[in-house]
Amino acid sequence: MPFEDCRLLRFPRIEDRRGNLSFIEGGKHIPFDIKRVYYLYDVPGGAERGGHAHKQLWQVIIAMSGSFDVMLDDGFGQQKFHLNRSYSGLVVGPMMWREIDNFSSGSVCLVLASRHYDEDDYYRDYNEFCKAVSSND
16 A cells, blocks of 8 residues: 555534534545444553554544554555644555554544454564565565
């Protein structure tokens, strides 16, 4: 998957003096139907999450509160995204190694996923991931 497919999305934003509202509709605002939603919170300072790639899964990663960095690696190069707005999300497709770190205090990371949980869809070893990427070229 090329880095060009990893992009930031902007979600609808309704501004109101009483507070803002954003919404996401699967298949409309993101490029897939949502099969699973999960979130990371209470991540200790200095901790890192992710450290894996998916064979088929697509995700949209959103900083619902606070901020964090997402480092993407296609097996040939890396690109870092800083997420800090709840009305935008990062699209990450299959065969893209991801690591999430630099969590601010009280941050919440929401992930929308295209598939149900399946352990067989994961590459958890970076060297195995790189071998798989090389064999697809």
